[in-house]
Amino acid sequence: MHSFGHRANAVATFAVTILAAMCFAASFSDNFNSPSPTASVKILNINWFQKESNGNDEVSMTLNISADLSSLFTWNTKQVFVFVAAEYETPQNALNQVSLWDGIIPSKEHAKFLIHTTNKYRFIDQGSNFKGKDFNLTMHWHIMPKTGKMFADKIVMTGYRLPEQYR
Amino acid sequence: MDWQGQKCAEMLMQLLLVVSAVAAFLVGYAMADFQLMLLVYAGGVVLTALVTIPNWPFFNRHPLKWLDAAEADRHPRPQVCAATTAGKKKIGKNK
Numbered sequence A: 001m002h003s004f005g006h007r008a009n010a011v012a013t014f015a016v017t018i019l020a021a022m023c024f025a026a027s028f029s030d031n032f033n034s035p036s037p038t039a040s041v042k043i044l045n046i047n048w049f050q051k052e053s054n055g056n057d058e059v060s061m062t063l064n065i066s067a068d069l070s071s072l073f074t075w076n077t078k079q080v081f082v083f084v085a086a087e088y089e090t091p092q093n094a095l096n097q098v099s100l101w102d103g104i105i106p107s108k109e110h111a112k113f114l115i116h117t118t119n120k121y122r123f124i125d126q127g128s129n130f131k132g133k134d135f136n137l138t139m140h141w142h143i144m145p146k147t148g149k150m151f152a153d154k155i156v157m158t159g160y161r162l163p164e165q166y167r
Numbered sequence B: 001m002d003w004q005g006q007k008c009a010e011m012l013m014q015l016l017l018v019v020s021a022v023a024a025f026l027v028g029y030a031m032a033d034f035q036l037m038l039l040v041y042a043g044g045v046v047l048t049a050l051v052t053i054p055n056w057p058f059f060n061r062h063p064l065k066w067l068d069a070a071e072a073d074r075h076p077r078p079q080v081c082a083a084t085t086a087g088k089k090k091i092g093k094n095k
Helices: A004-032 B003-030 B034-052 B069-073
Strands: A038-051 A057-068 A077-088 A096-105 A112-118 A134-145 A151-161
Touching: A004 A134, A004 B003, A004 B034, A038 A134, A038 A151, A057 A077, A057 A096, A096 A112, B003 B034
Parallel strands: none
Antiparallel strands: A038 A057, A057 A112, A077 A096, A077 A134, A134 A151
């Protein structure tokens, strides 16, 4: 510590190390948040339901997606990425997950929402298993932090069923 | 800076930075404002730099007593002798 340069280097290095410790502490504080999110998805209408020329089924739906994810936000939350996926079983695949809609919630104020939309991404099967198919709609979310660990969780909503016939 | 001053500067630096960090974290957590935490900490770092990096007079309160020039001449440095057995060694006094 016998010269200006030595002391400047010491201050800079120690300051950055302590900053890293603070970021760790900030991320750790996220564990004390106990979130209580709610979500519900309603299928308002099946717009059409066809078998494509390549043999795969496709369905288009209009959905009401509503959720209150405000309890997920902490002081260390940058944004929440949320998506709704349809999950179902077929003879070829034990689990199929098809993402139908996603969005980014930039702040707590935007976390309580109701979206009326057709499915943002196409709901196409690997094959032709959709007629009369029971499926779940699961809302997944990723809580993206400003620093540190990302938490992810989901809410499973069951009881949805596709029509027996093409239309 | 003298030796005491250097030690003082190092201790002050560590103390000020840790205190800044703790204060910044508590303020940021209480106000639920991450950016506020970073701003308070940045202020603390600047303060620490201003206090510990420049050569302030209070870091020089125990200055070293160097020999003055006349006294130094009376005590020449020890010479490294050449590797001969019959060499005349010149021994310097160290006090």
